[in-house]
Amino acid sequence: MGLNIVLLGLGQVGSHLAKILSRENHDITAIDSDPARAREADETLDIKALHGQGSDPHLLEEAGIERADMLIAVTGNDEVNVVACGMAARFWVKQKIARIRNPEFFDHPPRFAFADWGVDLAIHPELETAREIVLLIKRSAATDVLEFADNRVQLIGIRIDATCPLLHKTLVEVNRKFPEKVFRVVAILRGLETIIPGGNDILLNRDQLFIVAASADIPAIIALMGKSEEKLQQIMILGGGRVGRATARLLDQEKDLAIKLIDPDADRALTLADEMKNTLVIHGDGRDFNLLSTEGILETDALISVTEDEETNILTSLLAKHFGVTKTIALVNRREYMSLMAPIGVNAAVNTNLVTSNAILRLIRRKDVVSLATLPGLDAQAVEYVAHADSRITRKPLTKVDFPHGVIVGAITRGDQVIIPVGDTRIQADDHVIIFSLPQALTDVDKLF
Amino acid sequence: MNTGIIGRVLGFILLFVGMFMAVPALFAFHYGGGDLVPILVSSALTVAIGGSLILVFRARGELMLRDSFAVVTLGWLIISALGALPFVISGHIPSYTDAFFESMSGFTTTGASILVRVEDLPRGLLFWRSLTHWLGGMGIIVLSLAILPMTGIGGTQLYKAEIPGPAPDKITPRIRQTAKTLWKVYLLLTLLETLLLLIGGLDLHESLCQSFGSMATGGFSTRTASIAGFGSVFVEAVVIVFMFLAGMNFTLHYHFLKGKTSAFWHSEEFRFYLGIIAVFTLLLTADNLLAGTMRAGGAVRHSIFQAVSITTTTGFATSDFSIWPATARFVLLFMMFIGGCAGSTGGSIKVIRVLIILKQGLAELRKLLHPRAVIPVRVDGRTVHQDVVVNILGFLFLYFGLLFLSTLAMTLMGLDILTAFSSVAASIGNIGPGLGAVGPAANYQHIPLAGKWLLSFCMLAGRLEIYTVFVLFTRDFWE
Numbered sequence: 062m063g064l065n066i067v068l069l070g071l072g073q074v075g076s077h078l079a080k081i082l083s084r085e086n087h088d089i090t091a092i093d094s095d096p097a098r099a100r101e102a103d104e105t106l107d108i109k110a111l112h113g114q115g116s117d118p119h120l121l122e123e124a125g126i127e128r129a130d131m132l133i134a135v136t137g138n139d140e141v142n143v144v145a146c147g148m149a150a151r152f153w154v155k156q157k158i159a160r161i162r163n164p165e166f167f168d169h170p171p172r173f174a175f176a177d178w179g180v181d182l183a184i185h186p187e188l189e190t191a192r193e194i195v196l197l198i199k200r201s202a203a204t205d206v207l208e209f210a211d212n213r214v215q216l217i218g219i220r221i222d223a224t225c226p227l228l229h230k231t232l233v234e235v236n237r238k239f240p241e242k243v244f245r246v247v248a249i250l251r252g253l254e255t256i257i258p259g260g261n262d263i264l265l266n267r268d269q270l271f272i273v274a275a276s277a278d279i280p281a282i283i284a285l286m287g288k289s290e291e292k293l294q295q296i297m298i299l300g301g302g303r304v305g306r307a308t309a310r311l312l313d314q315e316k317d318l319a320i321k322l323i324d325p326d327a328d329r330a331l332t333l334a335d336e337m338k339n340t341l342v343i344h345g346d347g348r349d350f351n352l353l354s355t356e357g358i359l360e361t362d363a364l365i366s367v368t369e370d371e372e373t374n375i376l377t378s379l380l381a382k383h384f385g386v387t388k389t390i391a392l393v394n395r396r397e398y399m400s401l402m403a404p405i406g407v408n409a410a411v412n413t414n415l416v417t418s419n420a421i422l423r424l425i426r427r428k429d430v431v432s433l434a435t436l437p438g439l440d441a442q443a444v445e446y447v448a449h450a451d452s453r454i455t456r457k458p459l460t461k462v463d464f465p466h467g468v469i470v471g472a473i474t475r476g477d478q479v480i481i482p483v484g485d486t487r488i489q490a491d492d493h494v495i496i497f498s499l500p501q502a503l504t505d506v507d508k509l510f
Numbered sequence: 511m512n513t514g515i516i517g518r519v520l521g522f523i524l525l526f527v528g529m530f531m532a533v534p535a536l537f538a539f540h541y542g543g544g545d546l547v548p549i550l551v552s553s554a555l556t557v558a559i560g561g562s563l564i565l566v567f568r569a570r571g572e573l574m575l576r577d578s579f580a581v582v583t584l585g586w587l588i589i590s591a592l593g594a595l596p597f598v599i600s601g602h603i604p605s606y607t608d609a610f611f612e613s614m615s616g617f618t619t620t621g622a623s624i625l626v627r628v629e630d631l632p633r634g635l636l637f638w639r640s641l642t643h644w645l646g647g648m649g650i651i652v653l654s655l656a657i658l659p660m661t662g663i664g665g666t667q668l669y670k671a672e673i674p675g676p677a678p679d680k681i682t683p684r685i686r687q688t689a690k691t692l693w694k695v696y697l698l699l700t701l702l703e704t705l706l707l708l709i710g711g712l713d714l715h716e717s718l719c720q721s722f723g724s725m726a727t728g729g730f731s732t733r734t735a736s737i738a739g740f741g742s743v744f745v746e747a748v749v750i751v752f753m754f755l756a757g758m759n760f761t762l763h764y765h766f767l768k769g770k771t772s773a774f775w776h777s778e779e780f781r782f783y784l785g786i787i788a789v790f791t792l793l794l795t796a797d798n799l800l801a802g803t804m805r806a807g808g809a810v811r812h813s814i815f816q817a818v819s820i821t822t823t824t825g826f827a828t829s830d831f832s833i834w835p836a837t838a839r840f841v842l843l844f845m846m847f848i849g850g851c852a853g854s855t856g857g858s859i860k861v862i863r864v865l866i867i868l869k870q871g872l873a874e875l876r877k878l879l880h881p882r883a884v885i886p887v888r889v890d891g892r893t894v895h896q897d898v899v900v901n902i903l904g905f906l907f908l909y910f911g912l913l914f915l916s917t918l919a920m921t922l923m924g925l926d927i928l929t930a931f932s933s934v935a936a937s938i939g940n941i942g943p944g945l946g947a948v949g950p951a952a953n954y955q956h957i958p959l960a961g962k963w964l965l966s967f968c969m970l971a972g973r974l975e976i977y978t979v980f981v982l983f984t985r986d987f988w989e
Contacts, residue, residue, distance in 0.1 A: 086684075088683040105667065107683075109680045
């Protein structure tokens with residue numbers, strides 16, 4: 062039976078959630094302050110949409126808050142989100158999720174805990190995105206890094222080129238060649254097509270591979286693919302907005318990095334400079350070529366473009382690539398642009414909206430799902446399940462299990478052990494299983510657990 | 511356009527209608543009018559066509575906006591075409607044009623008939639004729655959405671294409687659930703009316719048929735003289751009450767059944783609807799009394815019945831209103847352009863549209879005096895968005911455009927002005943009987959062949975509220 066969900070805000074995140082959740086048979090009543098947006102959603106999506114303020118108690122009642130199982134507050138206003146959670150708490154709504162974007166709220170003293178205002182889960186997409194950027198800086202060769210099972214398993218994206226020694230080899234041959242390094246290629250992005258590969262698929266030039274392996278083995282695997290993990294030391298951040306600030310704060314703690322943060326707003330630059338210890342804050346426009354060359358763009362190892370304007374982010378990343386910057390990371394919140402990033406040469410793209418919707422979807426999907434992630438530009442999802450004694454998947458070895466099309470088991474963690482499964486591996490109770498699946502197969506995968 | 515999914519959804523709808531087509535066989539079997547085999551053959555044929563469409567088109571995915579318009583319009587056309595089969599195969603309506611007209615008139619809940627003597631039709635066919643009303647009343651697409659396992663095809667778009675008017679609030683967030691609830695309310699009211707008519711002395715067959723006719727605001731009766739044929743004040747009273755209920759927004763019935771008894775009175779549209787019927791009843795009664803052709807009791811009784819029957823676009827009759835005095839006839843003609851409430855089974859322009867445009871007109875008058883004033887049009891205390899007002903103005907233009915052009919075409923076929931105009935008005939408005947030569951005591955048999963096809967088109971355009979049908983004739987749609 063679907064959940065009764067009240068959704069506040071139909072922006073990029075809200076409308077994406079509305080679309081996905083209504084397809085998964087949840088009852089959604091949405092509220093948005095823009096009448097045209099509310100009406101369009103009401104007419105085109107299988108939801109009921111009302112127009113008004115999310116923190117309006119009458120409107121919440123009209124939206125059926127007293128019957129709701131969950132409140133998702135993703136309006137553009139933190140205070141509205143928190144207040145709405147507080148009101149929902151008065152109606153005994155079980156789960157109340159709020160998106161909180163202002164960094165002032167990130168590290169609050171314990172006496173101001175969000176839980177006191179009825180927020181069960183506060184999502185800080187900018188902070189999560191900053192963490193993702195830091196991971197990408199550490200894994201310089203990767204286009205994507207996702208962590209599973211307490212960071213003992215990682216999923217990385219690598220774009221292979223003509224220097225890769227494994228070109229035109231089938232995956233079976235690749236694995237046979239390196240028996241001591243166990244890993245699994247769970248997806249290949251070729252052009253705009255997502256392939257869930259079998260053993261006979263071959264690797265081609267310009268493929269983007271998604272590989273699951275024990276975190277400790279990742280550097281060796283990157284080397285196998287003909288890539289080297291360089292230590293990125295000279296780092297330039299464009300834009301001191303929410304994401305830029307959060308990223309700089311995280312990187313600021315690493316002593317061996319040289320970080321420059323460029324922001325066009327004089328007041329904001331000053332505030333940022335106050336906050337940072339090691340980071341050099343520069344007041345200027347990140348699109349200004351003279352400024353970039355004065356500040357040493359030619360010696361820079363990584364450029365992180367996280368201004369509020371995503372077109373600027375994409376273009377400056379391309380420019381930096383032109384100047385020989387090793388790694389470029391761009392903040393791109395428009396879903397449609399994500400799949401273009403790798404083909405045009407931006408090394409990695411991060412998306413604060415995706416972070417938010419992933420966190421919410423993880424909570425809504427059943428308890429067996431520990432984590433869930435959609436990769437930018439890839440039409441597939443990575444899900445970490447916990448197997449139970451009565452799960453169907455534990456009854457037979459993997460070759461005998463009837464998997465739906467477009468599903469691949471990436472890795473299993475059993476206690477401290479990380480297992481990359483083969484055909485006769487049998488999943489046991491309490492194993493964490495990391496599965497990679499095309500979205501349409503996901504409901505069938507759910508039934509296996 | 512996504513032909514694969516369109517074909518598949520149409521297949522499901524046909525399968526569904528085909529199965530309903532077998533139901534009249536029970537009555538055909540019981541009464542033995544020789545219509546059992548034709549009914550079963552037609553049903554089997556429809557099921558077979560639907561089934562093979564489903565087998566041929568295995569595409570999955572979501573219907574896009576333009577696919578939905580195609581599905582709804584084509585769906586209604588095809589079910590009307592196949593719904594004519596029992597009449598043709600049995601030989602009771604030998605002309606396919608006539609049978610198609612009857613079938614389209616049934617599904618669109620118009621109730622215009624080409625039958626000279628209704629009683630000549632065997633009971634099974636009569637039941638099918640009334641059942642088409644019932645299926646079309648709440649909307650065949652809405653019914654399919656409620657019952658068929660058509661998940662993930664974008665039901666909201668289909669729903670909007672079949673019910674394009676200013677929609678009342680959704681009862682539930684999910685369209686499937688809303689559709690199911692509406693059908694449950696519809697079913698409940700139909701059963702209630704059937705029960706009351708049984709108590710009134712009608713047999714099961716006739717009770718069901720009259721209930722279908724009134725709950726769907728259709729108008730097909732099992733008697734040539736319509737409801738007058740039963741000669742019972744009780745039956746007339748029951749039919750009046752249920753026509754009135756059918757012309758209301760079904761969301762209000764739902765809230766009422768849920769215990770919110772104040773729901774009716776809170777709805778401005780409902781108050782306006784009640785007011786219109788009251789005023790027109792008074793006008794009809796007064797004019798009939800002044801003309802001196804009826805006694806007081808009869809004038810009140812017939813006036814109420816006709817006011818409710820025409821406003822709700824049902825088209826049942828207890829009196830031949832085509833020979834009423836001039837003012838009364840004009841009042842009836844006027845009422846043909848109002849129709850039921852939004853979310854009812856009634857047709858025509860709909861009360862909500864009339865109400866909004868009336869308010870907009872008054873607001874324009876105030877704006878003349880206060881040129882810079884911001885005067886929102888409000889219904890139920892909520893501002894109606896300007897887009898909705900403009901949408902209604904466009905609707906009205908197309909509605910009357912179709913009305914005038916079709917009337918022109920009808921006069922070209924040699925009909926007199928009154929007959930031509932009222933037959934078109936009664937078809938677009940899904941009412942049924944008009945005035946002049948298509949009055950309640952007459953029928954549509956004498957209309958020329960081309961005229962029958964034109965009126966059938968008008969019924970379809972009126973039922974799908976103009977836009978959904980007309981959009982198929984735009985160049986943009988096919989590009």
